[in-house]
Amino acid sequence: MDYYLQILLLVGIFITLSLSLNLINGFCGQFSLGHAGFWGVGAYSSAIFTVFHPLGLPAPINMLVALVIGFLSSAMCGIVIGVPCLRLRGDYLAIATLGFGEILRIIIMNTELVGGPRGFINIPHWANIFWVYAIATLVVLFMLRLKKSAYGRAIIAIREDEIAAENMGVNLFYYKLFSFTVGAGLAGIAGALFAHTQQFLHPSNFTFTWSVVILVMVIFGGMGSISGSIIGAIFLTIIPEVLRFAGGTIAEWRMTIFPILLIVLMLARPEGVFGTREFLEKNGKQI
Amino acid sequence: MSQQTIFYLWDCLQYLINGITQGSLYALVALGYTMVYGIIRLVNFAHGEFLMIGAMCGFYAIRANQPMGVAIILAMLSSGIIAIIVERVVYRPIRKSGRIPALITAIGTSLFFQYFGQLTFGADPKTIPPFMVEKIYTFGEITISNLQIGILLITLFVLFFLWWLTHFTKMGKAMRATSYNLPAAELMGINTNQIISFTFFLGAAIAGLGGMLMGYTMSVEPLMGMNLGTKAFVSAVVGGIGIIPGAALGGYILGIAENMVAGLYKSSYRDGVSFFILILILLIKPSGLLGKNTKEKV
Amino acid sequence: MNYTGPSHKLLAFLTSLLLTTAVMADIKIGVVVPNSGPTATFGQENINGVKMAMSKIQKTSKQKFSLIVEDDKSEAIEATNAIRKLLNVDKVNIVIGEVTSSNTLAMAPIAQENKVPLFSPAATNVKVTQIGNFISRACFTDDFQGVVMAKFAIDTLKKKNGLIVIDNSNDYSKGLASAFKAEFLKNGGKLASEENLTYVQKDTDFQSLLRKIKRANPDVIFLPGYYQEVGLIIKGARALGITAPFLGGDGWDSPKLFEIAGPAIAGNYISSHFAPDDKDPKVQAFVKDYEKTYKVKPGAMAALGYDALGIVVDAIHRAKSSKSEDINAALLATKNYPGVTGLISIDENRNSKKAAVVLETTAKEFIFKNKVNP
Numbered sequence: 014m015d016y017y018l019q020i021l022l023l024v025g026i027f028i029t030l031s032l033s034l035n036l037i038n039g040f041c042g043q044f045s046l047g048h049a050g051f052w053g054v055g056a057y058s059s060a061i062f063t064v065f066h067p068l069g070l071p072a073p074i075n076m077l078v079a080l081v082i083g084f085l086s087s088a089m090c091g092i093v094i095g096v097p098c099l100r101l102r103g104d105y106l107a108i109a110t111l112g113f114g115e116i117l118r119i120i121i122m123n124t125e126l127v128g129g130p131r132g133f134i135n136i137p138h139w140a141n142i143f144w145v146y147a148i149a150t151l152v153v154l155f156m157l158r159l160k161k162s163a164y165g166r167a168i169i170a171i172r173e174d175e176i177a178a179e180n181m182g183v184n185l186f187y188y189k190l191f192s193f194t195v196g197a198g199l200a201g202i203a204g205a206l207f208a209h210t211q212q213f214l215h216p217s218n219f220t221f222t223w224s225v226v227i228l229v230m231v232i233f234g235g236m237g238s239i240s241g242s243i244i245g246a247i248f249l250t251i252i253p254e255v256l257r258f259a260g261g262t263i264a265e266w267r268m269t270i271f272p273i274l275l276i277v278l279m280l281a282r283p284e285g286v287f288g289t290r291e292f293l294e295k296n297g298k299q300i
Numbered sequence: 301m302s303q304q305t306i307f308y309l310w311d312c313l314q315y316l317i318n319g320i321t322q323g324s325l326y327a328l329v330a331l332g333y334t335m336v337y338g339i340i341r342l343v344n345f346a347h348g349e350f351l352m353i354g355a356m357c358g359f360y361a362i363r364a365n366q367p368m369g370v371a372i373i374l375a376m377l378s379s380g381i382i383a384i385i386v387e388r389v390v391y392r393p394i395r396k397s398g399r400i401p402a403l404i405t406a407i408g409t410s411l412f413f414q415y416f417g418q419l420t421f422g423a424d425p426k427t428i429p430p431f432m433v434e435k436i437y438t439f440g441e442i443t444i445s446n447l448q449i450g451i452l453l454i455t456l457f458v459l460f461f462l463w464w465l466t467h468f469t470k471m472g473k474a475m476r477a478t479s480y481n482l483p484a485a486e487l488m489g490i491n492t493n494q495i496i497s498f499t500f501f502l503g504a505a506i507a508g509l510g511g512m513l514m515g516y517t518m519s520v521e522p523l524m525g526m527n528l529g530t531k532a533f534v535s536a537v538v539g540g541i542g543i544i545p546g547a548a549l550g551g552y553i554l555g556i557a558e559n560m561v562a563g564l565y566k567s568s569y570r571d572g573v574s575f576f577i578l579i580l581i582l583l584i585k586p587s588g589l590l591g592k593n594t595k596e597k598v
Numbered sequence: 599m600n601y602t603g604p605s606h607k608l609l610a611f612l613t614s615l616l617l618t619t620a621v622m623a624d625i626k627i628g629v630v631v632p633n634s635g636p637t638a639t640f641g642q643e644n645i646n647g648v649k650m651a652m653s654k655i656q657k658t659s660k661q662k663f664s665l666i667v668e669d670d671k672s673e674a675i676e677a678t679n680a681i682r683k684l685l686n687v688d689k690v691n692i693v694i695g696e697v698t699s700s701n702t703l704a705m706a707p708i709a710q711e712n713k714v715p716l717f718s719p720a721a722t723n724v725k726v727t728q729i730g731n732f733i734s735r736a737c738f739t740d741d742f743q744g745v746v747m748a749k750f751a752i753d754t755l756k757k758k759n760g761l762i763v764i765d766n767s768n769d770y771s772k773g774l775a776s777a778f779k780a781e782f783l784k785n786g787g788k789l790a791s792e793e794n795l796t797y798v799q800k801d802t803d804f805q806s807l808l809r810k811i812k813r814a815n816p817d818v819i820f821l822p823g824y825y826q827e828v829g830l831i832i833k834g835a836r837a838l839g840i841t842a843p844f845l846g847g848d849g850w851d852s853p854k855l856f857e858i859a860g861p862a863i864a865g866n867y868i869s870s871h872f873a874p875d876d877k878d879p880k881v882q883a884f885v886k887d888y889e890k891t892y893k894v895k896p897g898a899m900a901a902l903g904y905d906a907l908g909i910v911v912d913a914i915h916r917a918k919s920s921k922s923e924d925i926n927a928a929l930l931a932t933k934n935y936p937g938v939t940g941l942i943s944i945d946e947n948r949n950s951k952k953a954a955v956v957l958e959t960t961a962k963e964f965i966f967k968n969k970v971n972p
Contacts, residue, residue: 015682015685015686015708015712016679016682016683016685016686016687017686017687019678019679019682020679023675023679044400097579097583098579098582098583100583100586101582101586102586103399104341104343104399104541105537105582105586105587107343107403108343108533108534108537108578108582109578109579109582109583111575112534112575112576112578112579112582113575113579115571115572115575116572116575116576116579119568119569119571119572119575120572122568122767123566123568123569129769130700130767130768130769131699131700131703131723131725131768131769132674132700132703132704134703134725134729138707211674211675211678211704212707213674213678213703213704213707214674215673215674215700215701215704217672217673217674217700218673218674218675221530222411225407228404229404229407232400232401232404236400254679254683257668257680257683264669265419265633265669266419267669268411268415268419268634268669268671269412269415269416269419271411272408272409272410272411272412272415273408273412275404275405275407275408275411276390276405276408276409276412279394279397279401279404279405279408280390280393280394280405283394283397283398283401284397284401307813310809311806311809314805314806314809315806318803318805318806321803322803415634418633418634418635418638419634422639422642423634423635423638423639423641423642424639424642424643424854425639425826425854427854427857427858429857430860434837436837436838441809443805443838518826518830519826519854519858521639523635523636559803562798562801562806563806566766566796568766568767568796568798570798570801
């Protein structure tokens with residue numbers, strides 16, 4: 014059972030992660046390739062709190078504090094990175110965020126306090142599947158509300174056409190920074206959950222490759238689609254595990270099958286499964 | 301000056317020389333990134349893997365007792381041919397679907413070749429046996445090997461060749477035209493698909509050469525393209541992506557900066573420094589050192 | 599004609615079969631190794647050793663074993679997924695893995711929680727087995743190697759002016775270095791330079807490092823790193839006229855070292871788990887079999903994989919039970935198991951206690967120099 018629970022748990026964490034990236038990439042149209050860095054910052058900072066300075070209170074309250082710390086530290090990194098970088102556009106923004114993501118990871122790698130390249134051990138097991146899904150549900154609700162709110166509409170307007178949005182009086186920088194910061198913070202929460210369910214952190218979990226994996230989840234489901242991100246997170250977490258069971262040659266080659274599936278999907282349906290629509294939503298009823 | 305200061309200055313000079321050697325490798329690989337981006341605005345993440353395949357083929361050619369020259373040519377050809385196949389089968393159908401799907405496809409291709417390489421060639425690093433005696437020349441406290449000089453000369457030759465190709469041949473002019481405005485080039489009767497294929501071939505072949513040089517100085521392994529590819533990509537952006545001299549400039553800046561930091565401070569920040577430079581350049585001049593700033597039109 | 603003999607024998611055989619194996623169902627052994635990713639080179643060799651031991655055991659053993667191998671892409675998340683799958687879906691009785699310390703550390707709390715023994719063939723970091731009483735290993739720890747080489751430098755080589763060069767990107771190198779330093783200073787050695795000389799993995803250029811070494815002018819250099827960089831460093835050092843011998847650990851132990859460094863590699867020493875030219879007939883039989891199956895000489899990873907499975911199977915036989923707790927108890931009680939990497943006993947800290955071998959490098963290969971007991 015534990016194995017299936019673990020997969021389910023990872024699915025929950027990745028739902029939070031892919032939604033947080035969807036806010037930046039899908040809603041606001043700002044192409045970020047360093048999301049795993051924010052995830053890592055949240056994971057490490059919350060774990061530093063629970064390992065070295067936990068409060069003398071029951072575990073659930075400490076866990077809540079850890080989540081808040083994860084959110085705040087990643088959101089802070091989001092502001093620090095967002096303020097200079099959000100002037101950039103398209104590919105250049107993607108590259109700059111990639112660079113920042115790697116720098117965050119290299120800093121973690123060189124910090125002896127958190128185990129450096131050995132990994133961070135002895136993290137308390139304070140979160141479980143209920144925590145993960147409670148948070149995932151809250152994030153889904155938040156995103157649904159946001160999509161309908163004035164903020165959400167302004168953010169989506171930026172994605173559709175920056176210049177037109179600016180002419181309509183949307184403060185580009187403010188809304189870009191808002192989505193970037195909140196997206197980073199939510200990734201930090203996912204990181205805190207990840208740290209306290211896995212009980213072990215390693216810098217290799219937060220490499221560029223993982224940023225790509227999260228991005229692929231968003232794109233798979235469709236940029237700007239909440240249900241799409243959920244489907245993407247579910248599908249892309251489960252597929253590599255299902256291939257484990259295929260046995261023999263397929264199991265051995267599973268890591269090459271995954272990229273092939275990705276390419277085929279992009280060739281067949283570049284806008285993702287849902288496009289910008291939601292599940293059970295008709296064409297005309299966008300946004 | 302104290303003994304310490306003199307040593308320090310010697311060291312700086314040595315790091316500069318080492319940086320130039322490493323920068324040459326970055327530049328060779330960055331050329332391919334820049335040419336492909338210049339022509340179809342695609343960040344070809346699989347470029348490092350083309351390099352790896354070339355180096356692998358070169359390694360097996362040498363193992364089959366072929367001379368070094370033949371191995372290098374085989375490496376370049378195999379890199380180029382793989383690039384043409386990938387462009388034809390994967391990138392061309394996706395080109396019209398927009399940037400992000402194309403980028404994801406490129407990343408998928410890169411991952412595919414990495415795992416494919418590990419499973420078919422084995423994950424162990426392979427060493428190319430030496431084909432010449434490595435001579436080391438010493439000047440005071442610094443040393444230069446003939447291999448380092450060779451790498452620099454080869455890089456300069458390739459740069460000169462590209463300059464000649466793009467400015468004085470029909471093919472080169474067609475490449476520049478396509479890069480400037482693809483639909484217009486097509487209207488002028490340029491077979492743009494052919495030009496794109498050729499660009500991929502050329503970029504990958506140069507990367508294959510870089511892969512062989514890298515493999516010769518260190519070793520050939522399935523993941524070699526990942527690290528070298530990322531650095532080369534950063535070089536291309538620093539110099540101004542899409543601009544051929546920019547790739548070379550970026551490569552040398554990165555190579556020198558990395559060696560300076562690794563030597564004078566801490567080598568675990570070697571990777572950090574290249575990303576730091578990247579971000580610095582992007583913030584000061586987003587289109588890269590040699591890039592032209594473009595105003596967005598309504 | 600006499601029918602009574604054989605039928606008696608048959609009966610005796612059947613009863614013995616009933617007594618010994620009927621109580622034990624098919625025993626499942628799970629293995630987690632990196633078959634792809636950056637550490638795949640260790641994983642692929644390791645799993646070769648495990649598989650070879652398995653096929654040998656299946657030929658002779660009456661007990662049925664099945665081996666379930668999972669790849670973890672050299673990543674911690676994948677390693678934890680893999681061990682969970684082995685524990686919950688395949689319901690394995692024991693898990694062998696991983697070859698690197700960090701991924702073993704990632705898996706250890708899960709094995710401990712499920713009370714299934716996790717036996718690592720090659721994770722040498724001290725912290726690994728401190729996670730809990732279900733975690734043990736088939737190799738000695740980093741500290742031991744540092745101590746062995748410090749003793750070797752002072753007692754055998756009679757060199758007292760040492761220098762330490764550390765690969766700053768991994769704990770393995772730091773662990774060996776600090777153990778070496780303590781033991782070396784304790785036995786009357788001194789360091790030629792207090793400055794920390796370091797490099798990181800994937801460095802290709804060592805000129806600056808080498809010049810610092812040359813200026814310090816030591817008569818022995820401890821270089822606990824991995825073979826790729828070590829090969830280049832030694833090649834460069836000899837070209838620069840540094841003649842002091844280099845000492846290292848099992849990270850050097852790969853045939854690739856000789857390809858990378860060329861003839862310059864001769865005359866250096868390492869501590870390792872296993873010597874392919876050990877005259878011990880067990881070792882010779884293993885080397886011959888391995889070369890026949892995989893067409894290459896076995897390295898330490900293959901030998902450790904081979905022994906890890908051997909020890910596990912031996913423990914299962916002694917446990918006479920398929921319960922994980924019983925297997926773990928038998929595993930921890932292992933005494934003087936005759937493996938190809940020495941006589942192995944598991945000590946009270948669940949580490950393997952066995953002799954380390956000191957190997958000397960010639961221009962082409964490692965040759966056996968001596969054995970150092972713990």
